[in-house]
Amino acid sequence: MEKYLSPTYYIESDHPAVIEFADKHTQSGEKEIKRAIQLYYAVRDGIRYNPYSMEPYKDSMRASSVLKKKDGYCVAKAVLLAACARSQKIPARLGFADVKNHLTTKRLMRLLGTDLYIYHGYTELFLNNKWVKATPAFNLTLCTNFNVKPLEFDGTKDSIFHPFDQSGNKHMEYVKDHGTFSDLPWETIMAASKKSYPVYFEDLKRRTKDFSAEALKENQ
Template sequence: MKLYLDSSPYIDTQHPNIVARAAELADGCADEEEIAKRCFEFVRDEIKHSWDYRLNPVTCKASEVLIHGTGYCYAKSHLLAALLRANGIPAGLCYQRLTIDGNEAPFCLHGLNAVYLQQYGWYRIDARGNKPDVNADFCPPLEKLAFPIVNPLEQDLPGIWSEPLPVVVKALTEHQTVEQVYNHLPDVDCQNHKF
């Protein structure tokens, strides 16, 4: 579990702003589940999804997402992991491979989280941000993700990562605007990729 509690360059749990916001979100909570729900709802509802709002700058580090109040799904998952870890709750990163528009290629990765709750074990949550056709929620043990897998070509990538996939970091650090990221969304070839 240590890997899922560690601070790192992109999940910078020990950044003063992360530490302060994590403590604020945990204040008055009765247990880890309530803390996790509060952290989830904060990232889902208060941090704007970069593409939905066409907001720059492009963020990647958890602290950048918090400071600028915006991030793509991947960056938002980095912030949620950092807030949970700062509260001593193990958290990791998960990915789905989804079609971008419709029922065929091209594909892209979608970033979300898994949190370890004593009562349930690993539980996936998706703080991407709700909108008319997206309604993710925190209701363990039931998963209510932003994008259920409905297309046979789409899939949940196996595993829970302690660190972001390199292809995700590359997309978020090598492009200067949300439009550039959108035109270069990260993807992996699941047939030839070892997870």
Template sequence: MPDILEPALAETRAIDCSAPEVQAFVAEALPDGGQDQRDRAVRLYYAVRDRIRYEIYGADLSRTGLTASQTLRAGGGMCLHKSLVYLAALRSLGIPGRLVLTDVRNHLASPRIRAYIGGDVFHYHALTTVHLEGRWVRATPVFNKLLCRLYGMEPLEFDGTADSVHHPYGKDGTAQMEFLHEHGEFDDLPYQLVLDGLRAKHPALFVAEGGDRFTAGSLVADAADRTA
């Protein structure tokens, strides 16, 4: 492995790839060990996407709450949490991965979440980039199949050869998600940058000013409200 990739393999506080919870998750997702690195990365992608509940409400943005091991104990999290779990799982197998942070416009946000966000632009949306077969490919193991069905979205697939970031349009041609700005790729979670940015851009999402937890709620319940 080239030295330049070593930072993308390192264990960090947030990407705690040697934690028992991460090791158990990987073992369950890959009981046969996987055929090769691409096969392992793809199967881990689907394990993170569909076995970990996606939920923005109640998100714990403390340093401990954003660790991969804590997200696995909790069983759910938002894009940051799930992307960090995926990176921890990849790195535990020697597959380099980095965190990607972007600002996106989500056309499918519910009225309630729009009110909390202050519109339809969400800042510091997280995904990943994975080094496979000599090149970097992007993967977004975030929106699980149930949530996609409730919001009329196609689940995002990943085969380890092509970027998987998000479908801009639904089956009916309506806009779904638009990428507006990229903050960069990171070998580790830039914790203070993300927390300060979210506090500044989405203050109504937090339970308390200067806090590190989002207000309670349910995206599943919001989906029902959208169609009522």
């Protein structure tokens, strides 16, 4: 388990800001599973989901950078949750899968050119002698704006996206599993992303800052 407890360039479990954030949102003396649940909700709702935040710079994916910006896409939020968990001596690793996201916005669809999201990221936490998936991507406000059920996490069952939204429409479909990693395979993800979404990276500065507001406007 050592590699799932150690800090890395991206999973900065030894960074003062990460430690402070994790300590702030956990209760001292609580069991691992309770602290893991507390960290999940702190990252899910305390860090805004923003699919326009992917940048081709390594530093942008470090846990401390995500924490400072207070927003990030699924991979960034998974990295932060893993870092927080490791800072609390809870083994953590990253998992990736290609998914079809049927709930998106027209603008994001134009940028990506597809509803296939490659290398969707989540966190796996080792609790009660087993690995449990935790997906802290969509914050509560965004779920409300998209009319999807927020993902809950109880530390015992896998928390992965629902296949349907609250109206019975398709939401998320898992297409390909890329496995789990002790650190972020950034070069692999970025190379695949640039190949799959060339338009997305053309003009980073002109992107919207509020994906949640964009979702609300389209779903009213």
